[in-house]
Amino acid sequence: MGYEIFSDEWARHWGEQVKQNMAYRTAAASWEWPLVLLIERDPSVGITEDRGVYLDLYHGECREARAATKHDIEQVPFVIQGDAYTWVEVLRGKLEAISTIMRGKLRLTKGNMSTLAGYVLAAQELVKSAQGLESVYPEGLA
Amino acid sequence: MASAMYRHDGFQSTTHEGLRQNLFPMRLYHKAKKLGTWDPCSLDFGKDQEDWKKFSPEEQETFIRLCSLFVAGEESVTRDLLPLMMVISQEGRVEEEMFLTTFLWEEAKHTEFFRRFLDEVVKDTSDLSRFHSPHYRTVFYEELPKAMFALLSDPSPEAMARAAVTYHMIVEGVLAETGYQAFFDVIEARNVTPGLKEGIGLLKRDESRHIAWGVYLLSRLIAEHPSVWDVIQERMGELWPHAIGVVNELFEGKPTNALGQSLDDFIHYAQEQFATRMDRIELARNKSLSSIEQVLEEGV
Ligand SMILES: [Fe+2]
Numbered sequence: 001m002g003y004e005i006f007s008d009e010w011a012r013h014w015g016e017q018v019k020q021n022m023a024y025r026t027a028a029a030s031w032e033w034p035l036v037l038l039i040e041r042d043p044s045v046g047i048t049e050d051r052g053v054y055l056d057l058y059h060g061e062c063r064e065a066r067a068a069t070k071h072d073i074e075q076v077p078f079v080i081q082g083d084a085y086t087w088v089e090v091l092r093g094k095l096e097a098i099s100t101i102m103r104g105k106l107r108l109t110k111g112n113m114s115t116l117a118g119y120v121l122a123a124q125e126l127v128k129s130a131q132g133l134e135s136v137y138p139e140g141l142a
Numbered sequence: 143m144a145s146a147m148y149r150h151d152g153f154q155s156t157t158h159e160g161l162r163q164n165l166f167p168m169r170l171y172h173k174a175k176k177l178g179t180w181d182p183c184s185l186d187f188g189k190d191q192e193d194w195k196k197f198s199p200e201e202q203e204t205f206i207r208l209c210s211l212f213v214a215g216e217e218s219v220t221r222d223l224l225p226l227m228m229v230i231s232q233e234g235r236v237e238e239e240m241f242l243t244t245f246l247w248e249e250a251k252h253t254e255f256f257r258r259f260l261d262e263v264v265k266d267t268s269d270l271s272r273f274h275s276p277h278y279r280t281v282f283y284e285e286l287p288k289a290m291f292a293l294l295s296d297p298s299p300e301a302m303a304r305a306a307v308t309y310h311m312i313v314e315g316v317l318a319e320t321g322y323q324a325f326f327d328v329i330e331a332r333n334v335t336p337g338l339k340e341g342i343g344l345l346k347r348d349e350s351r352h353i354a355w356g357v358y359l360l361s362r363l364i365a366e367h368p369s370v371w372d373v374i375q376e377r378m379g380e381l382w383p384h385a386i387g388v389v390n391e392l393f394e395g396k397p398t399n400a401l402g403q404s405l406d407d408f409i410h411y412a413q414e415q416f417a418t419r420m421d422r423i424e425l426a427r428n429k430s431l432s433s434i435e436q437v438l439e440e441g442v
Pocket residue numbers: 216219248249252349
C-alpha cells in the first residue's frame with residue numbers, strides 16, 4: 001500500500017528516505033533553510049485545498065518532514081508550488097525537476113532563485129528520494 | 143558503415159517535390175543567407191581600443207574571463223557540430239543539411255570574432271584556459287564533444303536527442319544566449335566597446351536561428367518517436383548541475399561581478415528563454431510530424 005502524495009504520512013516517509021540518501025547529504029551540506037512544497041487546490045482531481053509538505057533541511061540532514069501548516073508557509077524562507085498535474089509528472093519522472101522550476105511550472109513563490117541555483121543536485125536528490133516512495137496519486141491523475 | 147551504403151538512390155532536387163521550401167529548416171536557410179553574412183573583420187574596434195585603456199584592472203579581468211569562455215565555447219560548437227550534420231546528411235534531409243551549412247560557417251565566424259577582439263583590443267596572447275572553471279570544463283571539454291561524437295557510432299533518435307539537448311538547449315540556449323544577453327546589456331548600458339557590441343548583436347541573431355533549429359529537431363524527434371521525451375528530460379537532469387554550475391562559478395559566490403552584472407539577471411534570462419522553448423518542444427508530444435515540419439514560426 002502507498003501514501004497519498006503530500007499527505008502527512010507521505011511527507012514523513014519522504015523524510016525517512018531523505019535521511020538515507022547519502023548523495024543528498026553531500027549535495028546539501030551547506031543548505032540550512034526549511035522549505036515548503038505546495039500542491040495547489042484542484043477539486044477536479046480531489047484536492048480540495050492547498051496541501052503542503054514541510055521539510056526542515058539543515059546541513060544535509062532532514063531534521064523533520066510532515067504536512068505543512070499555514071504558519072509554516074508564513075515562516076519558511078522557501079516555498080515551491082505547482083499544480084497537481086505538474087507535481088505528479090515530476091514524481092513519476094516524466095518532467096525533470098530543475099527544468100520544471102526553470103520553466104516556471106513549479107514556481108518559487110518565496111525565496112531567492114540564485115540561492116536555490118547553488119543546490120541543483122540537492123534538489124534532484126530530494127526528488128529522487130520522493131520517487132522511491134510508494135505513492136498514491138490523485139484520482140484522475142493516477 | 144558498409145561501403146555499399148555510400149551511394150545515392152536518387153536526389154531530392156530532381157524529384158517532383160524539388161527542394162521543399164515550406165519546410166521550417168528551409169525557411170531558416172533563406173534567413174541565414176540574408177542575416178548571417180556579416181564579416182567579423184569589418185567591425186570597427188577603434189573606439190573599443192580607447193575604451194579598453196580606461197577600464198579598471200578588475201573590469202578588464204572580467205572582460206577577458208567572459209571572452210575566454212565565449213571564444214572557447216564558439217570553437218567547441220564549431221568543432222562538435224559535424225557528427226550531427228553527418229547524421230542529417232545520411233538521413234537524406236537535404237533541406238536541413240543546407241541550413242546546417244550556414245550554421246557551421248556562422249559558428250566559425252563567432253570564434254573568429256572573439257579571437258579578433260582578444261588580439262586587437264585586449265592584446266592578450268596568454269593561455270586563457272586558466273579561466274575555464276570545473277563545471278565549464280565538464281560541459282565544453284567533456285559533455286558536449288562526448289554527446290556529439292557519440293553520433294558517429296550511434297545515430298539513433300535517442301542519441302540525437304541527447305546531442306541536441308546538450309548542444310542547442312544547454313550550450314546555446316542556456317549558456318551562450320544568457321551570457322551574450324547579459325554582456326550585451328552591460329556594454330549597452332555603459333556605452334562602451336561599440337565594435338564588440340555590434341558583433342554580439344549580430345551573433346545573437348545567428349544564435350536564435352541555431353536554437354530555432356534545435357527546437358525544431360527535438361520537436362521532430364518527439365513527433366516521430368514519443369519516447370524521446372523521456373530521454374530529453376533525463377539529459378536535462380544530467381546537465382543542469384553543470385550548466386548552473388558554470389554561472390555560479392562565474393560569480394564566485396558573489397551577487398554581482400566587476401561589470402555590475404547580477405547573478406539574478408543571469409538566472410532570470412536563462413529561465414525566460416528556456417521556458418518558451420521547452421513549452422514549444424512539449425507541444426510536439428501531441429502534434430503530427432507534418433504540422434511540425436511546416437510550422438510557420440516567425441521571430442527567428
Ligand atoms: Fe555561435
